[in-house]
Structures are given as C-alpha cells and as structure tokens.
Amino acid sequence: MYGREPEADAIAALLAGARRGESGALVLRGEPGIGKTALLDHAEAVAGGPRLIRGAGVESEAELAFSGLQSMLRPALGRLPALPVPQRAALESAFGLASGSGADPMLVGLATLSLLTEHADPDGVLCLIDDAHWLDRASRDALLFAARRLRAEGVVMIFAARDGEGSFAAPGLPELRLSGLRPEAAAALLDRHPLPPALRFRLLAEARGNPLALLELPVALGAEPAGTFAPGALPLTGRLRLAFHGRVSRLPAASQTLLLAAAADEAGELPVILRAAEALGVSVEDLPPAEEAGLVARGAGDSLRFRHPLIRAAVYQRAPLGHRLAVHRALAAALDGPERADRRAWHLAAGATGPDEEAAAALEHAAARARERSGHEAAAAAYERAAGLSAEPGARARREAKAAEAALDAGDLDRAGDLARRASARPCGDLAVRARLAHVQALADFWKGSYPAAHRRLLDGAALIGEAGPAQAARMLIQAVHTAWYLDERQLAATLERLSALPLPDSDPLAPVARFLVRLLAAGGSESPPPLAETLEAVRRRGEAPYEALMILCGAALARGQDADAYQLASALAAGHRERGGAGRLPTVLFFMAEGEVFTGHHRDALTTATEALGLARDTGQRQWVSQFSSVLAYLDAARGEEESCRAHAEAGLEAASAGVVSPGAPWAYWSLGLLELGLGRAEAALTRFERLAREPMRHHICATRSTPDLVEAAVRVGAPERAAEPLARFERWAESVRQPWADALVLRCRGLMGAHDEAERAFEAALKLHDPDTRPLEYARTALLYGEWLRRARRKAEARGLLNGALEVFDRLGMAPWAERARGELTATGAPDGGSRGGEGAAASLTPQELQIARLAAQGLSNRDIAAQLFLSHRTVGYHLYKAYPKLGVASRGELKELADTLGL
Numbered sequence: 069m070y071g072r073e074p075e076a077d078a079i080a081a082l083l084a085g086a087r088r089g090e091s092g093a094l095v096l097r098g099e100p101g102i103g104k105t106a107l108l109d110h111a112e113a114v115a116g117g118p119r120l121i122r123g124a125g126v127e128s129e130a131e132l133a134f135s136g137l138q139s140m141l142r143p144a145l146g147r148l149p150a151l152p153v154p155q156r157a158a159l160e161s162a163f164g165l166a167s168g169s170g171a172d173p174m175l176v177g178l179a180t181l182s183l184l185t186e187h188a189d190p191d192g193v194l195c196l197i198d199d200a201h202w203l204d205r206a207s208r209d210a211l212l213f214a215a216r217r218l219r220a221e222g223v224v225m226i227f228a229a230r231d232g233e234g235s236f237a238a239p240g241l242p243e244l245r246l247s248g249l250r251p252e253a254a255a256a257l258l259d260r261h262p263l264p265p266a267l268r269f270r271l272l273a274e275a276r277g278n279p280l281a282l283l284e285l286p287v288a289l290g291a292e293p294a295g296t297f298a299p300g301a302l303p304l305t306g307r308l309r310l311a312f313h314g315r316v317s318r319l320p321a322a323s324q325t326l327l328l329a330a331a332a333d334e335a336g337e338l339p340v341i342l343r344a345a346e347a348l349g350v351s352v353e354d355l356p357p358a359e360e361a362g363l364v365a366r367g368a369g370d371s372l373r374f375r376h377p378l379i380r381a382a383v384y385q386r387a388p389l390g391h392r393l394a395v396h397r398a399l400a401a402a403l404d405g406p407e408r409a410d411r412r413a414w415h416l417a418a419g420a421t422g423p424d425e426e427a428a429a430a431l432e433h434a435a436a437r438a439r440e441r442s443g444h445e446a447a448a449a450a451y452e453r454a455a456g457l458s459a460e461p462g463a464r465a466r467r468e469a470k471a472a473e474a475a476l477d478a479g480d481l482d483r484a485g486d487l488a489r490r491a492s493a494r495p496c497g498d499l500a501v502r503a504r505l506a507h508v509q510a511l512a513d514f515w516k517g518s519y520p521a522a523h524r525r526l527l528d529g530a531a532l533i534g535e536a537g538p539a540q541a542a543r544m545l546i547q548a549v550h551t552a553w554y555l556d557e558r559q560l561a562a563t564l565e566r567l568s569a570l571p572l573p574d575s576d577p578l579a580p581v582a583r584f585l586v587r588l589l590a591a592g593g594s595e596s597p598p599p600l601a602e603t604l605e606a607v608r609r610r611g612e613a614p615y616e617a618l619m620i621l622c623g624a625a626l627a628r629g630q631d632a633d634a635y636q637l638a639s640a641l642a643a644g645h646r647e648r649g650g651a652g653r654l655p656t657v658l659f660f661m662a663e664g665e666v667f668t669g670h671h672r673d674a675l676t677t678a679t680e681a682l683g684l685a686r687d688t689g690q691r692q693w694v695s696q697f698s699s700v701l702a703y704l705d706a707a708r709g710e711e712e713s714c715r716a717h718a719e720a721g722l723e724a725a726s727a728g729v730v731s732p733g734a735p736w737a738y739w740s741l742g743l744l745e746l747g748l749g750r751a752e753a754a755l756t757r758f759e760r761l762a763r764e765p766m767r768h769h770i771c772a773t774r775s776t777p778d779l780v781e782a783a784v785r786v787g788a789p790e791r792a793a794e795p796l797a798r799f800e801r802w803a804e805s806v807r808q809p810w811a812d813a814l815v816l817r818c819r820g821l822m823g824a825h826d827e828a829e830r831a832f833e834a835a836l837k838l839h840d841p842d843t844r845p846l847e848y849a850r851t852a853l854l855y856g857e858w859l860r861r862a863r864r865k866a867e868a869r870g871l872l873n874g875a876l877e878v879f880d881r882l883g884m885a886p887w888a889e890r891a892r893g894e895l896t897a898t899g900a901p902d903g904g905s906r907g908g909e910g911a912a913a914s915l916t917p918q919e920l921q922i923a924r925l926a927a928q929g930l931s932n933r934d935i936a937a938q939l940f941l942s943h944r945t946v947g948y949h950l951y952k953a954y955p956k957l958g959v960a961s962r963g964e965l966k967e968l969a970d971t972l973g974l
Contacts, residue, residue, distance in 0.1 A: 069110055070279070071253025072103060075244055079111045082224045086118050086192030089944070091218035093225040095200075095238050098246030100305050100378055101280025104228035107246075108196045111226055117191030118224065121184070125202030127377070128334035131450060132410050133443020134162040136207035137180065140197065144187035151186070152937040154649045155179035162206070162441045164407070173206060173442045174688055175649030177213025178940050184214065185221040185942040192222030199377065200229040201236040205445030205478060206438075208236065213651070216240050216687040219945035240686060248277020261286040274307065280376070284311050305378070312382035315361055322354040324383075325391070330364065331383040332395045332418075335411065336371040343402035348394065393419050410434040413450070423459035431457070432467060435474065444478035447471075452487060465496040472508040479689060485512035503533035503540055510544070514551055515692060519729050523551040523559065527566070535571055542570055542578045546617050549585055553623070554729065557768040564589055577613040580606035581621060588628045600625045600633035615653070622660040626667075627770050629806030635664030646938040654940075655685045655693040662700050667774065669846030671882050672912070672920070675704050679917035684940065692732045695724040699736030706744035709886040714744045735761060735771035739778075746778055747886035751785035758782055762795045773802055780818040781854070789822045796822070810847060813838035817851045820858070828858060841874075849878035853891050865898035872898065883913065911957045912973035919953040920974070922946055926962055927969040 069076055075096070082092045096104045112120060123140025141159075148156050158175045160166035187193050197203070197211065215225045215238075229236040231245075249257065254277045258268065263286060275281035285307065316324060329344045330336070342352055355372075358364050363383075367373045374380040384392070396419035403412040413430035420427050435450035451471035458464035468491035475484035488508040496502055506529030514522035526548035530541040545567045552560040568586040572579045584603040600621065607613045618641065625634035638660035645654045658681035665674035678700045685693035699721030705714035718740050721733030731737075742757030758779035761772040776792075776799040783792035796818055803811035816835035820828045832855035839848040852875040859868035872895045879888035912920055918939075925935045932950070936943040950962075957972050959965050965972075 069106070070257045071249040072107060072110075072246075075107055075246065076110060076114075078244060079107065079226065080114065082226070083111070083115055083118065083194070086194070086222045086224045089192070089220055089222045089948075091192075091221045091223045093215040093218060093241050094227070095236075095241050095243040096226065096228045096246060097231055097243055099231055099278065101278045101284075101308055101376075102246045102248070103279045104230075104246060105198055106279065108198055108226060108228055111194065111196060115194045117189070118194040118222070119187060119189050119192070120194050120196070121187070122196045122198075124198040125200055125204075125207075126334050127199075127202045127380075128332070128414075129411075130202050130204050131414060131446050132204055133206040133438040133441050133446035134176070134204065134210075136197075136203040137176075137210050138163045138207075140195070140207075140211075141180065141183060144183050147183055147186040151179055151182050152933060154647065155182055155937065158442075158649060159183065162210075162443075164437075164441070173209050173444070174213050174651030174940070176206070176442065177210040178217075178649055178651060178937075180210045181214035181217055181221070181223075181942050182936070184223045185944055188222045190222075192224065195223065195225040197225065197227045200227040203236070204443070205480075206441070206443040212238055212241070213687055217941060217945075219941065220948035221942045221944045223942075239689075248275075249279060249282075250277070253277075254282060257282045258286075280378075281308060284308060308378050309382045309385070312363075312376075312379045313386050315363065316379075316383055316386065319357050319361060319363075320354065322350045323357040324387075325350045325395075326354045327358050327363065327383045328387050328391060329395050329399065330372050330374070331380045332392065333399050333411070333415070334380060336367065336373050338366070338370050338372045340399065340402050340408075341372060344395065344398035347398040347401060393421065395419075410437065410450075414453075417453050417457060420457055424457045425459055425463075428454040428457035428459075428463070428467070432470075435470065439474060439477075444474045445480060448474035448478060448480070448483065448487070455491075461495070462498060465491060465494065465498060465501050468494075469501050469504045469508070472505060476508050476511055481512040481516050485509055485516075488512070499533050499536055500540065503529045503537065503544070506532065507540075507544055507547075510547070510551070514547075517692070517724055517729060517731075519551050519554040523548055523555060523563075526551060527563070530566070530570075538570055538572045539576050539578060542567070542572050542576070542582055543614060543617070545570060546578065546581060546585065546620055549589070550616075550620050550623075553769070554732070554765075556765045560589070560768060575610055577607050577611040578617060579610065581613055581617045584621060585624055588624050600630050600637065604637065619656055619660075622657070623770075626660060626663055627773070629803075629808045629811050631664050631667050634660055635668075638664065649937070649940075651684055651940045652688050652690075655681045655688070655690055655697070658684075659693060659696055659700075662697070663770070666700065666703060668844050669849075669878075669882065671704055671707060671846075671884075674700070676917040676921045678704070680921065680939065691724060695721050695731050695733035696736065697733075699733030699740060702740035703736055703743065706740045706747060707882065707884050707887075709744075709747055709884070711744060711748065714740055730765060735766050735769040738766070739771040739775045742775065742782070743778060746782055746785075747884070747890075749886075751782045755779065755782040755786055755788075755791065758795075759791065767795075767798070773799065777814045777818055777850075780821055784821045792818075792822070809838045810840065810844050813851065814847065817854065820851075821854060825862075832858065836871075841878075845878045846882065846884075849875040849887075853879075853887065853894070856891070857894055860894055860898055869895060869898050869900050873900075914956045915953055919949050919956070922949045923953045923957065923965065924969075924974050926950060927965050927974050929966065 078094060082094060085092055096107055098104055121140060121143055123136060125136050129135040148159065155175060155178060157166065159179045162176050184193055184195065227238065254272060254275065257279060258272065263271065271285055275285060316327065325348055326345045329341050333341060362375060363379050364372055364374055396415045400412050400415035400419060403415065413434040416427035416430050431450045431454035435447040435454065438446040438450060448471050451467050451474055455464045455467035455471060458467060468487060472484050472487035472491065475487055488505045492502065492505045506525050510522040510525035510529065513525065526544045530544040533541045545563065548563045549567065552563045564586050567582050570582065572582055580603045584598055587598050622634045622638050638657045641657045642654060642661060645657065658677050662674050662677040662681065665677060678697045682694065682697040682701065685697060698717045702714050702717035702721060705717055718737040721737040722731050724731035725734065738757050738761045742754045745754035745757060758775055761767065761775055762779060766772050776795050779795055780792040783789050800815050803815045813835040816831045816838065820831035820835060823831055832851065835851050836855065839851060841848040852871040856868040856871035856875060872891050876888055876891040876895065879891055915923060921939065922935055925938065932943040932946040935946045954960060957965065959968060
C-alpha cells in the first residue's frame with residue numbers, strides 16, 4: 069500500500085467500529101488504475117473477524133436488473149428465511165427465485181439491509197463492492213438505500229467507483245477521492261522494475277502517480293520501439309489500454325477470438341464462452357496462451373475473468389466491428405434456458421445490423437421481466453433498444469412509450485422526458501400512445517419543479533385523448549389539479565371546470581374522485597362538501613383508483629377542512645406501505661399525516677412523522693418532499709421558539725424554487741417564519757410573512773388559509789387591522805363552505821380580535837364554546853390566551869386567570885416556549901404567582917423523534933423485527949434505540965414500557 073496511509077486509516081476506523089457493533093459506509097473514487105481495487109483487497113486482508121461479502125459491477129450486466137445485487141448477496145442467501153415475509157418475497161422476486169409482482173425498489177433495499185444484518189457474525193460483516201459505476205440501477209439503488217440506513221448493525225460497506233464513467237452518485241455517503249501517489253511513493257513502487265534512468269524518468273512523468281500505470285507501462289515502454297508512446301499523446305486510460313492492446317495483439321488469432329467472446333459477454337461463464345467460440349471455429353485449446361500472458365485467469369465455479377477491466381476494454385475495442393457482431397450472435401445462440409433469456413436478448417440486439425423483430429421481441433420480454441422485479445431502469449433500457457430494432461412504426465411507438473414510463477418509474481426524470489419527447493416527435497396515429505407520452509413528459513417536468521410546463525402537457529394530453537379515452541383523460545386532468553395547485557387559483561378553477569365536463573362513465577373508479585374534487589374544491593358557502601369516506605366507498609364499489617388519485621384526495625380533503633378523514637386515509641395508506649415495505653411512496657402519505665397532526669396540535673407526533681419522512685425522502689432522492697418536510701419541521705421549530713433551527717429548515721424548504729415558480733415547501737416555510745416572528749413578539753415582521761402567503765401564487769394553498777388567524781393577530785398587534793380585512797373575508801367564506809365547528813371558532817376568534825368591546829366578548833365566548841380542547845388543544849389554547857389577554861386589559865383579572873392557566877398548560881405540554889412565556893407573563897400581570905415551567909409531554913419529551921417512535925411501537929407489543937420492518941431500519945438499530953430510551957423513560961424492560969405507556973406520555 070504505497071502512499072495510501074490515510075485511506076488505510078479510514079478503512080481501519082470503519083472495521084474497528086464494526087467490531088463495536090457500529091456501522092459505516094465509504095465510497096472510494098478515482099480514475100482507472102488509481103488503486104481502488106487494491107484498497108478493497110487491503111480491507112479484506114486486514115479485516116480479521118467480520119464476515120466478508122464481495123461483489124462488483126459488470127459492464128455487460130448493467131442493464132440486467134438486480135444482477136449485481138444477486139451476485140453479491142449469494143453467500144448470505146441462506147439467511148433469507150429469517151427476514152420478514154414481505155422483505156423475503158421482495159428479494160426472491162428480484163432474484164427470480166420466486167414469482168411475484170414488482171415490489172417497491174426500496175423494499176429490496178430494506179431487505180438487503182436486513183439480510184446483511186442477519187448474516188453478520190459478532191464481529192460484523194464487511195461488504196466490498198468494486199466497479200460500482202457499472203452496477204445495474206436496481207442493485208445500486210438497493211445497496212445505497214441500505215448504506216444510508218446503516219446504524220448499529222456492525223455492517224461496513226465500501227464502494228469503489230471510477231470518475232467520469234457510468235453513474236454512481238451516492239449523496240449522503242462519505243467519500244474519499246484517490247489522487248496519484250506522491251513522488252516518493254511512486255518512485256518506491258517503480259523500484260520493483262529495474263529501468264534505465266531515462267526510461268524511469270519518463271515513466272514517472274507519464275504515469276502521474278497512477279499505480280497501475282507504474283506497474284504496466286514499464287513492460288510496454290520497454291518492449292515497443294522508441295516513440296510509440298509520445299508523451300501526453302493519450303489520456304492515461306488510453307495509454308493503459310494501448311499497453312494492453314500490444315499484449316493482446318501478440319496472441320494467436322484463435323486466442324484473440326476466444327478472448328473477444330469472453331470480453332463481449334463478461335459474465336465469465338466458461339461453458340457459454342466455449343460454446344460460442346466453438347461456433348466461431350475456436351476451442352478450449354486456444355485459451356492457454358491468454359492465460360500464460362497474464363490477461364485472463366480461471367476463477368471459482370468454472371468461470372473466466374480478466375485480470376483488469378481495462379484488458380477487457382482493450383480486447384473488445386480493438387476488434388473489427390464484423391468480428392464483434394459475429395461474437396454476439398454466437399453468444400446469443402449459446403445462451404439457452406429461461407434463466408439466461410435476458411442476456412440472450414441483449415446479445416441478439418448487439419448482433420443486429422438493422423431492424424430485427426426477433427431481437428426486439430426478446431428485449432421487450434426482458435423489459436417486462438425487469439419491470440416485474442422493480443428493475444425499472446433496466447426495463448427502460450430494454451424497451452428503448454427494442455424500439456430501435458422495431459420495423460413496424462406502431463410497435464416502435466408502443467415500445468418507446470413503455471421505455472419512457474419505465475424511466476419515470478425509475479426516477480430518471482431527464483431520461484424519461486427525453487424518451488417521451490423523441491417519441492412524440494415521430495408520426496403516430498395511436499392517440500392513446502401519444503397521450504401516454506404527454507403524461508410521462510408532464511410528470512417528469514412536475515417532479516423537476518417545472519410546474520407550468522407540466523400543467524400544459526397534462527391539459528394538452530387530456531384534450532388529445534378526449535372522449536376516445538375518458539379514463540385516461542380523467543387521470544391526466546386529476547393530475548393537472550395537482551399541478552395547478554402550484555400555479556394559481558385561476559388555473560385551478562379552469563382545470564376543475566374541464567374535469568367536470570369530461571364524459572366519464574359512472575362505472576369508472578375515477579368518476580367519484582372527479583366528482584369529489586370538483587365539488588369539494590369548487591364548493592361555495594351554499595353547498596355542503598361531500599364527505600371523503602363516502603367518496604372512498606363509491607370508489608371501492610367500482611374497482612380501484614390509481615394511487616396518485618388517492619393522494620390528491622388526501623390533499624383536497626385537507627384543503628377543505630376534512631382533517632380527520634384525510635388523516636385516516638393517509639394513515640391507512642401509510643400502514644399499507646409499511647406492511648408491503650413501500651418506502652418510496654411513504655413520504656407522500658406521511659406529508660398528509662404530518663399536516664393533519666400539525667393542524668390538530670399534535671406537535672410531538674408531527675415531529676416524529678416529519679423527521680422520519682425527511683430521512684426517507686433524502687434516502688430515496690425525492691427532492692420535492694425534502695423541501696416540504698424541511699418546511700414542516702420549520703413550523704414545529706417556530707412553535708417551540710427555536711429560531712436558528714427554524715430559519716435553517718425554512719431555508720432548506722425554499723431552496724427548490726425555480727424561475728417564476730415557488731418551491732414546494734414555500735407555503736409552509738412562509739407560515740413558519742411568520743409564526744416564529746409572531747411568537748417572539750415581532751408582529752410587523754410576522755405580518756409581512758403572512759401577507760406574502762395571502763397573495764398569488766400561494767393564497768389558495770392550505771397554509772395560506774390556515775395561517776389567516778395568525779395574520780389577523782399580527783395585523784391587530786401592529787394596529788393595522790385593515791391589512792387583514794381581505795384575507796379574513798376569504799377565510800370566512802372558506803369556513804362557511806367547509807362547515808366545521810373548529811373553523812367557525814377560528815372565525816369568531818378573529819372577530820373577537822377585530823371587534824369592538826361587546827362584540828369582541830361575544831365572539832370570544834362563542835369561539836370557546838365551539839373549540840374542542842381534546843381534539844384540537846392548540847386552537848383552544850390560542851383563543852383562551854387572546855381572550856385572557858383581553859379580559860386582563862379590561863381589568864377582569866379573576867376571569868382571565870382560568871383561561872390563561874388553561875392556555876399555559878397546553879403550551880407547556882406542547883413545548884411552545886414563547887407562547888407559554890406570554891401566557892405566564894399575562895398570569896403574573898393578573899396577580900397570580902409564577903409557577904415556573906410545567907414541563908412537556910411526560911418523560912417522552914426527553915426522547916429523540918426516532919426513539920419516541922420506536923418506544924411507542926414497542927409499548928404496543930411489537931418485536932424489534934416488526935418495528936424494524938415498519939420503520940425501514942435493521943432490528944439491531946431498533947434494539948440500540950430502545951437501549952438508549954429505557955433510561956430516559958425510567959424503565960428497565962419491555963414489560964414495564966407497556967405497563968407505563970400512558971404515564972410516560974407515549
């Protein structure tokens with residue numbers, strides 16, 4: 069390990085942590101030959117106790133879903149029966165060990181984490197993944213999900229990836245970038261070769277500290293005529309390939325053909341390679357020259373591997389095109405059996421010289437199999453290649469649409485949009501296909517934050533399909549309701565009008581959804597909004613609505629005050645995702661749950677929900693939800709008066725803004741910053757924040773509506789109630805249309821703030837009668853505080869004390885320090901003694917959000933493994949958090965936790 073002491077120390081620290089039961093991950097990056105594989109070899113050599121799992125990305129298998137993960141986890145598959153049933157089924161389906169529909173890709177990642185945890189012995193497990201840039205997308209996503217959720221399993225994962233080749237973005241994981249060796253280390257490595265001084269000097273300059281170059285170029289520079297390698301003539305990788313090229317070219321022609329067959333397939337199955345070579349007139353007797361030259365070696369299980377990936381690249385790239393085509397056709401013929409069907413399909417495609425329906429059909433079947441296993445990126449690649457090989461225009465259009473949809477499912481928004489745009493530019497008479505392409509482009513635009521473009525595409529696509537496909541048009545218009553939400557009220561109203569005019573059959577499950585959205589969002593004061601539960605029952609009687617439609621129902625119900633029903637639907641969907649391991653879709657429903665918890669004053673629950681969801685959103689790369697949950701956390705910070713954290717979270721929520729479009733988290737961020745200023749007594753600054761919400765393009769958002777009572781309070785406190793007149797009028801119309809007692813109570817609170825003496829008192833008294841302190845304690849406490857302040861100013865101190873004491877109890881319990889201090893100050897002004905802080909929600913207030921979540925589930929009787937499956941963690945991490953939670957709660961066992969759950973505030 070010449071000159072790699074810092075990297076070796078980092079690896080040693082990870083291994084030491086594994087022996088203590090800690091976990092960690094590391095990404096090694098650098099150019100080819102820089103020493104990444106050598107560091108993995110070093111880690112294996114010095115690991116000692118931990119079990120070893122080693123794998124590598126294979127370039128020729130980069131389009132085969134889960135091929136890299138299956139190869140890597142093979143030594144641990146004996147522990148599959150120990151996994152929860154959904155996780156075991158997900159892995160078995162992904163690996164083709166059992167039939168089953170595609171699971172959430174993140175469930176495969178969770179199953180990977182669980183399997184590694186089960187496989188670890190007391191000293192842990194070491195996972196080494198070489199050439200990670202060549203991993204198939206499904207394997208990469210699963211491994212990265214597992215790596216990001218490592219906590220206390222004793223698992224170490226080290227990835228090695230090249231710069232500038234393939235794609236291995238690993239945000240959130242620590243990285244070490246390898247540069248060339250320092251001159252003294254490079255000279256020490258070169259001392260292994262006796263070289264003339266001039267050649268030695270040139271080689272040190274040419275190699276630039278690259279260890280592989282220092283080992284391989286001496287042979288090439290010593291064997292070739294002077295001047296063959298002009299200094300700086302090629303990039304370093306090119307020089308190394310050229311060095312290998314010379315060694316390959318000196319082999320017999322038959323040996324070169326055999327090497328080409330191995331390079332073209334790269335799976336390394338010697339029997340397959342030999343069968344293909346035999347069709348090309350080559351036999352196993354032609355293999356020894358390549359072995360003797362040190363280019364290939366036989367591995368375990370009758371396999372053949374190249375000594376370095378650059379050798380394979382040199383062999384393949386130097387071969388004439390005709391030879392490469394012949395080799396791919398021979399390999400396709402040699403790959404028999406259903407387990408090799410995907411590889412056969414890709415070799416058929418690689419050997420095609422023009423449109424080829426046999427190859428296209430084989431790839432389409434391979435894509436369908438990949439999609440069933442949630443290998444969406446592999447499916448997209450196969451569909452795209454199949455489209456290129458299609459002779460008939462209709463088949464090409466259909467396959468291109470499937471490729472775009474699979475890329476969208478994979479989360480590759482740029483690729484999905486590009487595929488859909490290219491396909492849309494070609495003539496296609498199938499309106500359904502054209503509408504599907506428009507839908508893909510729209511969703512790709514939407515998730516990248518291009519809301520206006522997404523909205524236009526959805527409307528155009530719905531108009532295109534029209535009455536010929538009302539169900540597809542309805543699905544696009546329902547999605548357009550969502551995009552319009554991020555634009556303005558006018559476009560939202562226009563979209564609802566188009567949805568209402570669509571001739572959707574009553575038997576379609578989307579028909580009740582469409583009616584609900586139209587009636588609910590367009591409801592005026594004279595029309596009572598339909599109950600969400602009634603709509604859901606109508607959907608179930610007709611079949612099953614798309615998941616996206618149910619999500620929009622949640623948001624629409626919250627927008628019209630049906631908080632309890634929306635929360636119940638979101639909770640049921642979340643429970644289903646947890647049961648099935650659907651980590652990828654969970655942040656969406658958790659957002660609606662967190663909103664419901666905030667609106668009802670259950671701040672501790674909201675903190676737990678939002679913290680978990682933010683972690684999941686980051687781990688799954690869902691930037692929209694990172695923005696949204698950052699802003700929700702900013703609101704909870706504001707309620708507690710934690711200014712620095714509030715501003716940091718709000719800034720994160722505002723980061724995703726683009727030209728002319730607010731970020732997804734902007735409404736919550738502005739509400740949070742306004743609430744922070746209001747709680748800290750800076751009413752003018754608060755009013756400015758709230759007024760930003762009350763204007764276009766955000767005034768129709770849920771946060772703009774729900775923050776109106778705060779705006780009214782801020783306006784009254786600065787002596788400018790007229791600045792609240794128009795927002796309050798909108799709020800009153802909204803409250804009249806939603807017909808919820810708590811909404812009417814908030815209107816009365818606002819009138820109490822803005823009314824004259826007798827009118828104010830009547831309004832406050834009426835508001836308190838409508839408030840339910842059990843289901844919405846914070847709203848009650850805010851009204852009680854304001855009325856108590858009003859009574860104290862009217863010198864009715866005895867009446868004020870009861871209200872202020874009730875408000876203070878709620879604020880203390882919720883940890884809302886600024887509001888508690890305000891209530892406490894008012895109580896002191898009435899002559900009541902200062903009782904000091906009354907603490908938070910029992911002993912549970914001392915727990916972190918994750919500890920609280922785990923303790924609650926443990927108190928319900930769930931095992932560590934059950935909790936781990938629900939929270940997408942390992943069971944050892946669950947045990948670690950319980951170990952930390954017990955002393956804080958003053959309990960010593962699970963039994964005590966269950967018995968004292970209510971007392972402890974769980």
